[in-house]
Amino acid sequence: MRIGILGTGNVGQALAAAWLRAGHDVVLGSRRPGDEELLTGLKELLQAGLQVDDPAGAAAHAEVLVNATPGTASVALLASIGAPALAGKVLLDVAVGFLEDESLSHQVVSLGEEIQRAFPDTRVVKSLCTIDRAVMVAPESLEGPSTVFLSGEDAEAKRIVGGLLADLGWPADALLDLGGIATARGQEHFALLFIGIALSTGTFKFNIRFVPPAAGAEAS
Template identity: 30%
Template sequence: MRIGVLGTGAMAAALAGSWARAGHELLIGGRSAAKAETLAGRVGGRAGSLREAAGFGSVVLLAVPYAALADTLRRAGADEGTLRGRTVVDCTNPLDMATMEPAPELLDGGPSAARRIAGLVGGAHVVKGFNLAPAQVWGRSPYGPGDAPVDVPLCGDDEAALAAVRTLVGEMGCEPLDGGGLERAGLLEATAAVAAGLWGQGRQPGAVFGPAGG
């Protein structure tokens, strides 16, 4: 696949690196041309502007802070149709990146980040995923049979878009799970907020569910 990447931070590096290892063609777009060049050099893709990354592939990863969503998509030309018909992979969480506190919208029952993105992408298909585990988990893929399983719930409304992202997940040695339609993406975002709070307390989020098998 041809994959455009919006962002040059930890999630962009981890997911783009993994997808490059799986043989996909990448164009990394950042608001900083220097950071895009550096990341493209590291993962093996090309560098460009946010707009070039938006128009490059059938799949576009959106990996920027919640507070930067609208600005990033505007710079990518979404309101001019650069993303129309493409699959936008939304790995974002509505958290303050400095404090890991949930955004007010998440606490007040406002629209999920995924829903906000769907309203900004100008006819692209949004798939929510990869937001529950830290970047390091994605950066270590592909996983093999001897590794602990990594399950990846995906929420989306377009079957072809979901199928493309399931393929990417499978190539990472991870298991794609059906998380339901995009209206359920907020549940994944709230789960990530709880997990981030537990990480912040030095706890393992998985431990709140108890041992597997009851």
């Protein structure tokens, strides 16, 4: 599959490396695609087949476009690409926006919802924003099974994203479809609890798991 990733930071690079290993055709979108320092830092990924282009080029390449940019800048960057170029595409949004005081930039309406409203013809799916980049691409590194969430309006888009999650190592029973894009609010707000857990335990490499009631347990 042709994947375009917007954002050249740690998350974008981790996802690019994992999907390259799975055999996908990956283009990383950067505002400075010819920057020598950037290309030097991406040397191993380039040798593995990664391509680097500007954001519009990454979007044009993509069957699935991944937003791994800072959440406070995501909508503006997507607007610079333009709604017509994004129409019909699956957009996997993994971003969360933080302000300088470390509060969330999207406290009422989630970034996922804002993107979907700004680009109604784009099929937005929110996922992977509840975990660290290391766990995103290696769920088997945890002691046991855990859960990754999906939010979005388009069932086929969520199926496609589910396939890409499988290529990262997530089994089908780890995926929990929360429903429409409004449920992305819960995913993004989990970032505050995530930080609290990380600071308390001294590690960002963890996840949570949905644990259903025991068989035969009476409903409350």
